[in-house]
Protein backbone atom coordinates (compact mmCIF):
# COMPACT_ATOMS: atom_id res chain seq x y z
CA UNK A 1 0.00 0.00 0.00
CA UNK A 2 1.46 3.39 -1.01
CA UNK A 3 2.17 6.10 1.60
CA UNK A 4 -0.40 8.35 -0.09
CA UNK A 5 -3.05 5.62 0.02
CA UNK A 6 -2.27 4.99 3.71
CA UNK A 7 -2.62 8.69 4.45
CA UNK A 8 -5.94 8.92 2.55
CA UNK A 9 -7.17 5.88 4.39
CA UNK A 10 -6.28 7.36 7.77
CA UNK A 11 -7.77 10.75 6.92
CA UNK A 12 -11.05 9.26 5.68
CA UNK A 13 -11.39 7.17 8.82
CA UNK A 14 -10.79 10.24 10.97
CA UNK A 15 -13.32 12.32 9.03
CA UNK A 16 -15.90 9.56 9.18
CA UNK A 17 -15.46 9.15 12.95
CA UNK A 18 -15.62 12.91 13.55
CA UNK A 19 -18.76 13.13 11.37
CA UNK A 20 -20.51 10.31 13.26
CA UNK A 21 -19.54 11.81 16.63
CA UNK A 22 -20.89 15.21 15.53
CA UNK A 23 -24.21 13.63 14.47
CA UNK A 24 -24.45 11.93 17.86
CA UNK A 25 -23.65 15.19 19.74
CA UNK A 26 -26.30 17.02 17.75
CA UNK A 27 -28.82 14.20 18.28
CA UNK A 28 -29.18 14.02 14.51
CA UNK A 29 -30.15 10.73 12.81
CA UNK A 30 -27.55 9.00 10.62
CA UNK A 31 -29.61 9.48 7.43
CA UNK A 32 -27.90 9.79 4.00
CA UNK A 33 -28.30 13.59 3.93
CA UNK A 34 -27.20 14.16 7.55
CA UNK A 35 -24.15 11.92 7.13
CA UNK A 36 -23.14 13.59 3.87
CA UNK A 37 -23.41 17.08 5.41
CA UNK A 38 -21.49 15.96 8.54
CA UNK A 39 -18.76 14.37 6.39
CA UNK A 40 -18.42 17.59 4.35
CA UNK A 41 -18.21 19.60 7.58
CA UNK A 42 -15.06 17.73 8.63
CA UNK A 43 -13.63 17.35 5.15
CA UNK A 44 -13.26 20.69 3.42
CA UNK A 45 -15.98 23.15 4.36
CA UNK A 46 -16.22 26.75 3.16
CA UNK A 47 -16.58 29.49 5.80
CA UNK A 48 -20.29 30.02 4.93
CA UNK A 49 -20.90 26.30 5.28
CA UNK A 50 -19.22 26.24 8.72
CA UNK A 51 -21.21 29.27 9.91
CA UNK A 52 -24.57 27.79 8.92
CA UNK A 53 -23.70 24.48 10.55
CA UNK A 54 -22.51 26.22 13.72
CA UNK A 55 -25.99 27.75 13.97
CA UNK A 56 -27.78 24.36 13.75
CA UNK A 57 -29.92 24.50 16.84
CA UNK A 58 -33.42 24.20 18.29
CA UNK A 59 -35.93 21.38 17.91
CA UNK A 60 -35.03 18.43 15.70
CA UNK A 61 -37.35 19.55 12.82
CA UNK A 62 -35.48 22.90 12.64
CA UNK A 63 -32.11 21.17 12.66
CA UNK A 64 -33.18 18.76 9.90
CA UNK A 65 -34.54 21.65 7.81
CA UNK A 66 -31.17 23.47 8.08
CA UNK A 67 -29.27 20.31 7.17
CA UNK A 68 -31.52 19.80 4.13
CA UNK A 69 -30.94 23.42 3.03
CA UNK A 70 -27.16 23.09 3.45
CA UNK A 71 -27.21 19.81 1.51
CA UNK A 72 -29.12 21.36 -1.45
CA UNK A 73 -27.06 24.56 -1.48
CA UNK A 74 -23.52 23.39 -0.77
CA UNK A 75 -23.37 19.77 -1.86
CA UNK A 76 -25.85 19.32 -4.73
CA UNK A 77 -25.46 23.02 -5.68
CA UNK A 78 -21.67 22.69 -5.88
CA UNK A 79 -22.02 19.71 -8.22
CA UNK A 80 -24.47 21.61 -10.47
CA UNK A 81 -22.34 24.75 -10.65
CA UNK A 82 -19.24 22.71 -11.39
CA UNK A 83 -21.07 20.96 -14.24
CA UNK A 84 -22.25 24.25 -15.74
CA UNK A 85 -18.70 25.69 -15.50
CA UNK A 86 -17.39 22.70 -17.46
CA UNK A 87 -20.04 23.13 -20.10
CA UNK A 88 -19.27 26.91 -20.43
CA UNK A 89 -15.59 26.16 -20.87
CA UNK A 90 -16.28 23.53 -23.53
CA UNK A 91 -18.59 26.01 -25.35
CA UNK A 92 -15.78 28.58 -25.28
CA UNK A 93 -13.25 26.17 -26.84
CA UNK A 94 -15.78 25.15 -29.49
CA UNK A 95 -16.57 28.82 -30.29
CA UNK A 96 -12.90 29.80 -30.72
CA UNK A 97 -12.33 26.80 -32.98
CA UNK A 98 -15.35 27.71 -35.13
CA UNK A 99 -14.05 31.28 -35.58
CA UNK A 100 -10.67 29.95 -36.81
CA UNK A 101 -12.41 27.52 -39.18
CA UNK A 102 -14.62 30.25 -40.63
CA UNK A 103 -11.64 32.67 -41.06
CA UNK A 104 -9.80 29.97 -42.95
CA UNK A 105 -12.85 29.37 -45.12
CA UNK A 106 -12.94 33.07 -46.04
CA UNK A 107 -9.27 32.94 -47.01
CA UNK A 108 -9.92 29.86 -49.14
CA UNK A 109 -12.77 31.65 -50.94
CA UNK A 110 -10.50 34.66 -51.66
CA UNK A 111 -7.87 32.28 -52.95
CA UNK A 112 -10.18 30.47 -55.35
CA UNK A 113 -11.55 33.88 -56.51
CA UNK A 114 -7.99 34.99 -57.28
CA UNK A 115 -7.38 31.81 -59.26
CA UNK A 116 -10.53 32.34 -61.35
CA UNK A 117 -9.59 35.94 -62.04
CA UNK A 118 -6.07 34.94 -62.99
CA UNK A 119 -7.11 32.47 -65.70
CA UNK A 120 -8.44 35.05 -68.28
CA UNK A 121 -5.54 37.37 -67.41
CA UNK A 122 -3.05 34.65 -68.25
CA UNK A 123 -4.60 33.98 -71.65
CA UNK A 124 -2.98 36.11 -74.32
CA UNK A 125 -0.76 38.28 -72.10
CA UNK A 126 2.96 38.91 -72.26
CA UNK A 127 5.49 36.66 -70.56
CA UNK A 128 6.26 39.42 -68.01
CA UNK A 129 2.61 39.78 -67.02
CA UNK A 130 2.30 35.98 -66.71
CA UNK A 131 5.31 35.88 -64.37
CA UNK A 132 3.77 38.61 -62.20
CA UNK A 133 0.44 36.76 -61.96
CA UNK A 134 2.23 33.51 -61.09
CA UNK A 135 4.26 35.27 -58.37
CA UNK A 136 1.02 36.69 -56.94
CA UNK A 137 -0.58 33.27 -56.92
CA UNK A 138 2.47 31.80 -55.21
CA UNK A 139 2.19 34.49 -52.55
CA UNK A 140 -1.51 33.63 -52.02
CA UNK A 141 -0.70 29.90 -51.88
CA UNK A 142 1.85 30.54 -49.11
CA UNK A 143 -0.76 32.52 -47.12
CA UNK A 144 -3.26 29.68 -47.45
CA UNK A 145 -0.58 27.25 -46.33
CA UNK A 146 0.07 29.35 -43.19
CA UNK A 147 -3.68 29.60 -42.48
CA UNK A 148 -4.25 25.89 -42.86
CA UNK A 149 -1.32 25.24 -40.50
CA UNK A 150 -2.78 27.57 -37.89
CA UNK A 151 -6.17 25.86 -38.27
CA UNK A 152 -4.52 22.50 -37.68
CA UNK A 153 -2.76 23.86 -34.57
CA UNK A 154 -5.99 25.36 -33.25
CA UNK A 155 -7.85 22.08 -33.80
CA UNK A 156 -5.24 20.04 -32.00
CA UNK A 157 -5.15 22.60 -29.12
CA UNK A 158 -8.92 22.38 -28.89
CA UNK A 159 -8.85 18.56 -28.88
CA UNK A 160 -6.23 18.63 -26.12
CA UNK A 161 -8.21 21.20 -24.10
CA UNK A 162 -11.45 19.24 -24.39
CA UNK A 163 -9.68 16.01 -23.37
CA UNK A 164 -8.23 17.79 -20.35
CA UNK A 165 -11.66 19.19 -19.40
CA UNK A 166 -13.19 15.73 -19.73
CA UNK A 167 -10.52 14.27 -17.44
CA UNK A 168 -11.06 17.06 -14.89
CA UNK A 169 -14.78 16.45 -15.04
CA UNK A 170 -14.37 12.70 -14.54
CA UNK A 171 -12.01 13.29 -11.59
CA UNK A 172 -14.52 15.69 -10.06
CA UNK A 173 -17.33 13.16 -10.42
CA UNK A 174 -15.14 10.46 -8.90
CA UNK A 175 -14.54 12.67 -5.86
CA UNK A 176 -18.21 13.55 -5.56
CA UNK A 177 -19.60 10.03 -5.97
CA UNK A 178 -16.94 7.66 -4.57
CA UNK A 179 -16.06 6.79 -1.03
CA UNK A 180 -12.30 7.38 -0.80
CA UNK A 181 -11.70 4.53 1.66
CA UNK A 182 -13.33 1.70 -0.29
CA UNK A 183 -13.59 3.21 -3.79
CA UNK A 184 -17.21 2.04 -3.98
CA UNK A 185 -20.07 4.57 -4.31
CA UNK A 186 -20.88 6.91 -1.44
CA UNK A 187 -24.40 8.11 -0.67
CA UNK A 188 -24.43 10.77 -3.38
CA UNK A 189 -23.15 8.15 -5.86
CA UNK A 190 -25.85 5.69 -4.76
CA UNK A 191 -28.56 8.29 -5.37
CA UNK A 192 -27.04 9.21 -8.74
CA UNK A 193 -26.81 5.59 -9.93
CA UNK A 194 -30.31 4.88 -8.68
CA UNK A 195 -31.69 7.97 -10.44
CA UNK A 196 -30.24 6.67 -13.71
CA UNK A 197 -32.30 3.46 -13.56
CA UNK A 198 -35.29 4.47 -11.43
CA UNK A 199 -37.48 5.68 -14.32
CA UNK A 200 -37.09 2.45 -16.24
CA UNK A 201 -40.15 0.31 -15.43
CA UNK A 202 -38.37 -2.88 -16.47
CA UNK A 203 -35.93 -2.50 -13.52
CA UNK A 204 -38.69 -3.25 -10.96
CA UNK A 205 -39.10 -4.85 -8.55
CA UNK A 206 -35.71 -4.29 -6.93
CA UNK A 207 -34.33 -5.89 -3.80
CA UNK A 208 -32.68 -3.45 -1.44
CA UNK A 209 -30.32 -4.65 1.30
CA UNK A 210 -28.76 -2.90 4.19
CA UNK A 211 -25.72 -4.82 5.47
CA UNK A 212 -23.81 -3.94 8.63
CA UNK A 213 -20.58 -5.45 9.98
CA UNK A 214 -21.26 -7.07 13.36
CA UNK A 215 -19.53 -5.81 16.49
CA UNK A 216 -17.40 -3.61 14.31
CA UNK A 217 -16.45 -1.36 17.22
CA UNK A 218 -14.52 -4.25 18.75
CA UNK A 219 -12.27 -4.50 15.62
CA UNK A 220 -11.25 -0.91 16.24
CA UNK A 221 -10.85 -1.50 19.97
CA UNK A 222 -8.90 -4.77 19.61
CA UNK A 223 -6.71 -4.06 16.59
CA UNK A 224 -6.79 -0.28 16.09
CA UNK A 225 -8.58 1.98 13.62
CA UNK A 226 -6.30 1.26 10.66
CA UNK A 227 -7.15 -2.45 10.85
CA UNK A 228 -10.82 -1.43 11.29
CA UNK A 229 -10.56 0.56 8.07
CA UNK A 230 -8.97 -2.45 6.34
CA UNK A 231 -11.88 -4.63 7.46
CA UNK A 232 -14.32 -2.16 5.86
CA UNK A 233 -12.29 -2.28 2.64
CA UNK A 234 -12.15 -6.08 2.58
CA UNK A 235 -15.91 -6.38 3.13
CA UNK A 236 -16.57 -3.82 0.35
CA UNK A 237 -14.32 -5.73 -2.06
CA UNK A 238 -15.93 -9.06 -1.17
CA UNK A 239 -19.46 -7.69 -1.71
CA UNK A 240 -18.44 -6.08 -5.00
CA UNK A 241 -17.01 -9.37 -6.28
CA UNK A 242 -20.21 -11.27 -5.48
CA UNK A 243 -22.80 -8.99 -7.05
CA UNK A 244 -23.63 -8.46 -10.74
CA UNK A 245 -22.25 -5.56 -12.75
CA UNK A 246 -25.76 -4.09 -12.99
CA UNK A 247 -26.27 -4.14 -9.19
CA UNK A 248 -25.45 -1.06 -7.10
CA UNK A 249 -23.22 -1.20 -4.03
CA UNK A 250 -22.58 1.82 -1.82
CA UNK A 251 -21.03 2.60 1.54
CA UNK A 252 -23.91 4.10 3.46
CA UNK A 253 -22.30 4.94 6.77
CA UNK A 254 -19.29 3.86 8.82
CA UNK A 255 -19.63 0.09 8.56
CA UNK A 256 -22.95 0.00 6.70
CA UNK A 257 -23.51 -0.87 3.05
CA UNK A 258 -26.52 -0.62 0.74
CA UNK A 259 -26.92 -3.05 -2.13
CA UNK A 260 -29.62 -2.57 -4.77
CA UNK A 261 -30.44 -5.49 -7.05
CA UNK A 262 -32.57 -4.37 -10.02
CA UNK A 263 -35.10 -6.83 -11.53
CA UNK A 264 -34.97 -8.98 -8.38
CA UNK A 265 -37.88 -10.36 -6.31
CA UNK A 266 -37.68 -10.42 -2.52
CA UNK A 267 -37.21 -14.20 -2.62
CA UNK A 268 -34.18 -13.87 -4.90
CA UNK A 269 -32.90 -10.88 -2.91
CA UNK A 270 -32.90 -13.10 0.20
CA UNK A 271 -30.92 -15.77 -1.65
CA UNK A 272 -28.30 -13.20 -2.71
CA UNK A 273 -28.19 -11.74 0.82
CA UNK A 274 -27.56 -15.21 2.25
CA UNK A 275 -24.73 -15.83 -0.22
CA UNK A 276 -23.13 -12.48 0.69
CA UNK A 277 -23.44 -13.27 4.39
CA UNK A 278 -21.81 -16.68 3.88
CA UNK A 279 -19.01 -15.30 1.71
CA UNK A 280 -18.03 -12.65 4.27
CA UNK A 281 -18.23 -15.03 7.22
CA UNK A 282 -15.85 -17.43 5.41
CA UNK A 283 -13.13 -14.78 5.01
CA UNK A 284 -9.84 -15.50 6.73
CA UNK A 285 -8.03 -12.25 7.27
CA UNK A 286 -4.43 -12.10 8.50
CA UNK A 287 -2.71 -9.03 9.88
CA UNK A 288 0.26 -8.15 7.71
CA UNK A 289 2.43 -6.93 10.59
CA UNK A 290 1.93 -9.81 13.07
CA UNK A 291 0.58 -12.58 10.74
CA UNK A 292 -2.15 -13.09 13.35
CA UNK A 293 -5.64 -14.01 12.05
CA UNK A 294 -8.36 -11.47 12.86
CA UNK A 295 -11.49 -12.76 14.52
CA UNK A 296 -14.30 -13.79 12.18
CA UNK A 297 -15.98 -10.97 10.23
CA UNK A 298 -19.74 -11.31 9.96
CA UNK A 299 -22.59 -9.31 8.49
CA UNK A 300 -26.19 -8.79 9.50
CA UNK A 301 -28.43 -7.95 6.55
CA UNK A 302 -31.96 -6.54 6.24
CA UNK A 303 -33.75 -7.00 2.90
CA UNK A 304 -36.74 -5.06 1.55
CA UNK A 305 -38.56 -4.89 -1.79
CA UNK A 306 -38.73 -1.70 -3.86
CA UNK A 307 -41.68 -1.34 -6.23
CA UNK A 308 -41.99 1.42 -8.83
CA UNK A 309 -44.48 3.32 -6.65
CA UNK A 310 -42.06 3.31 -3.72
CA UNK A 311 -39.48 5.88 -2.55
CA UNK A 312 -35.93 4.54 -2.18
CA UNK A 313 -35.49 6.22 1.20
CA UNK A 314 -38.65 4.48 2.58
CA UNK A 315 -37.42 1.14 1.28
CA UNK A 316 -33.99 1.71 2.90
CA UNK A 317 -35.83 2.48 6.11
CA UNK A 318 -37.68 -0.86 5.93
CA UNK A 319 -34.41 -2.68 5.18
CA UNK A 320 -32.87 -0.89 8.17
CA UNK A 321 -35.69 -2.10 10.44
CA UNK A 322 -35.17 -5.66 9.19
CA UNK A 323 -31.43 -5.24 9.85
CA UNK A 324 -32.22 -4.16 13.38
CA UNK A 325 -34.17 -7.38 13.90
CA UNK A 326 -31.27 -9.41 12.49
CA UNK A 327 -28.96 -7.74 15.03
CA UNK A 328 -31.38 -8.41 17.89
CA UNK A 329 -31.82 -12.03 16.82
CA UNK A 330 -28.10 -12.69 17.34
CA UNK A 331 -26.29 -11.16 14.27
CA UNK A 332 -24.57 -13.00 11.36
CA UNK A 333 -28.01 -13.52 9.82
CA UNK A 334 -30.48 -12.04 7.37
CA UNK A 335 -34.02 -10.79 7.91
CA UNK A 336 -36.69 -9.66 5.47
CA UNK A 337 -38.99 -6.68 5.85
CA UNK A 338 -42.30 -7.26 7.61
CA UNK A 339 -45.27 -7.75 5.28
Ligand SMILES: Nc1nc2c(ncn2[C@@H]2O[C@H](COP(=O)(O)OP(=O)(O)OP(=O)(O)O)[C@@H](O)[C@H]2O)c(=O)[nH]1
Pocket residue numbers: 012013016017020212213214215216217218220224225226227228229232253254255327331
Ligand atom coordinates in the same frame (compact mmCIF):
# COMPACT_ATOMS: atom_id res chain seq x y z
N1 LIG B 1 -12.08 2.19 11.64
C1 LIG B 1 -13.24 2.80 11.34
N2 LIG B 1 -14.25 2.79 12.25
C2 LIG B 1 -15.41 3.37 11.91
C3 LIG B 1 -15.60 4.00 10.67
N3 LIG B 1 -16.87 4.50 10.64
C4 LIG B 1 -17.43 4.16 11.81
N4 LIG B 1 -16.58 3.50 12.60
C5 LIG B 1 -16.78 2.97 13.94
O1 LIG B 1 -17.68 1.86 13.84
C6 LIG B 1 -18.24 1.64 15.15
C7 LIG B 1 -19.66 1.23 14.97
O2 LIG B 1 -20.06 0.77 16.19
P1 LIG B 1 -21.54 0.50 16.61
O3 LIG B 1 -22.48 1.32 15.76
O4 LIG B 1 -21.63 0.62 18.07
O5 LIG B 1 -21.84 -0.96 16.18
P2 LIG B 1 -21.01 -2.31 16.23
O6 LIG B 1 -19.87 -2.32 17.16
O7 LIG B 1 -20.69 -2.66 14.79
O8 LIG B 1 -22.07 -3.30 16.76
P3 LIG B 1 -23.38 -3.85 16.05
O9 LIG B 1 -23.63 -3.05 14.79
O10 LIG B 1 -24.46 -3.65 17.05
O11 LIG B 1 -23.12 -5.28 15.76
C8 LIG B 1 -18.05 2.95 15.91
O12 LIG B 1 -17.11 2.71 16.92
C9 LIG B 1 -17.48 3.92 14.88
O13 LIG B 1 -16.55 4.82 15.42
C10 LIG B 1 -14.50 4.02 9.76
O14 LIG B 1 -14.57 4.57 8.65
N5 LIG B 1 -13.36 3.39 10.13
